[in-house]
Amino acid sequence: MTTHPIGIFDSGIGGLTVLKEIRRQIPGENLIYFGDEARFPYGIKSAGTVRRFSGEVAEYLMRQGIKMLVVACNTATAAALNSLREDLPIPVIGVLMPGAYAAARATKTGRVGVIGTEGTISSGVYSKLIKNIRPGTEISALPCPLFVPLVEEGRLSGEIASLVAKEYLAPLKGRKIDTLVLGCTHYPLLKPVIGSVMGPSVTLIDSADETAREVKRVLTKNGLLNPGGEKKSRSLPTGFIRYCVTDAPERFKTIGERFLGYDIPEVEKAEL
Ligand code: DGL
Numbered sequence: 364m365t366t367h368p369i370g371i372f373d374s375g376i377g378g379l380t381v382l383k384e385i386r387r388q389i390p391g392e393n394l395i396y397f398g399d400e401a402r403f404p405y406g407i408k409s410a411g412t413v414r415r416f417s418g419e420v421a422e423y424l425m426r427q428g429i430k431m432l433v434v435a436c437n438t439a440t441a442a443a444l445n446s447l448r449e450d451l452p453i454p455v456i457g458v459l460m461p462g463a464y465a466a467a468r469a470t471k472t473g474r475v476g477v478i479g480t481e482g483t484i485s486s487g488v489y490s491k492l493i494k495n496i497r498p499g500t501e502i503s504a505l506p507c508p509l510f511v512p513l514v515e516e517g518r519l520s521g522e523i524a525s526l527v528a529k530e531y532l533a534p535l536k537g538r539k540i541d542t543l544v545l546g547c548t549h550y551p552l553l554k555p556v557i558g559s560v561m562g563p564s565v566t567l568i569d570s571a572d573e574t575a576r577e578v579k580r581v582l583t584k585n586g587l588l589n590p591g592g593e594k595k596s597r598s599l600p601t602g603f604i605r606y607c608v609t610d611a612p613e614r615f616k617t618i619g620e621r622f623l624g625y626d627i628p629e630v631e632k633a634e635l
Pocket of ligand 1: 374375377378403407437438439480483549
C-alpha cells in the first residue's frame with residue numbers, strides 16, 4: 364500500500380498549488396492529479412451538486428488504487444469532506460482545516476479575513492473552524508469570484524488585477540484584520556497583488572503548505588508513507604505524477620505549467 368499513489372482532486376487546475384507543495388515536501392510519493400475541467404467551476408454551484416461531483420471523482424480515483432485522497436479544492440472541501448470521509452475506506456484530507464489552523468496561529472488581534480468562492484464563503488465552514496480553534500475570533504468573509512478567471516487568464520498582475528483586488532478587498536481594509544485566508548486554490552497566485560492592496564501588516568495564509576504538512580503527518584501516522592518519500596537534500600523527486608482531466612487536456616497543460624512552473628509531459632482524458 365505504501366507505494367500506491369495519493370489522489371489529489373480539484374474542480375480544475377487550482378489544486379496544482381497543493382500538488383506542487385506535496386511534491387516539494389514528500390517527493391518520493393506517487394501522485395494522481397484529477398481536474399474536473401468538464402464541470403469547472405464548482406464555486407458557483409450548489410453544495411449538493413458539488414457533493415455529487417466529488418463523490419464521482421472519488422470513485423474514479425479509488426479505482427486507480429489510491430491510498431489517500433486530498434480534496435485540493437476549497438469549495439469541494441466545504442461541501443463534501445464529511446461525506447467523503449464517511450464513504451471512503453482511506454484517509455481523506457481537505458484544505459480548510461490546515462488553513463484555519465494557520466490563520467488561528469497567525470492572528471494577534473483576533474481579527475481575521477477570509478476570501479474564497481461563493482460556495483466556500485456561503486458555507487461558513489472557514490468561520491466555524493477558525494472560531495472553534497480560537498474562540499472569540501472576529502471573521503470577515505467575502506467572496507471574490509473574479510479572481511478565478513483572472514488567474515486562469517494569466518492576469519496575475521497589472522492594472523486589471525489590481526483594480527479588481529482593490530474593489531473586492533476595500534471592505535476588509537476597514538475591518539482592521541491582521542490575517543487574511545486565501546480560501547481558494549487560485550488565490551495564492553495573486554499573492555503579490557493582494558498583498559500590495561492589504562499592506563505589510565496583514566499576513567496572507569496559503570493553505571497549500573499546511574495541507575502538504577498534514578498529508579505527510581497522516582501518511583506517517585497510518586504507516587502509509589512511501590519509503591522513498593522523505594526529502595533528502597538536493598535529491599530529485601522520484602515518484603511519478605499522472606494528470607487526468609474530464610475535458611480540454613491541452614488547455615490544462617498550458618495553464619497547468621504556469622501554475623507549476625515545470626513541464627506537464629502528458630495529460631490523460633478521464634471518463635467518469
Ligand atoms: N478550486 C476552487 C476552490 O478552491 C476554485 C475554482 C472553482 O470555482 O471551481 O474553491
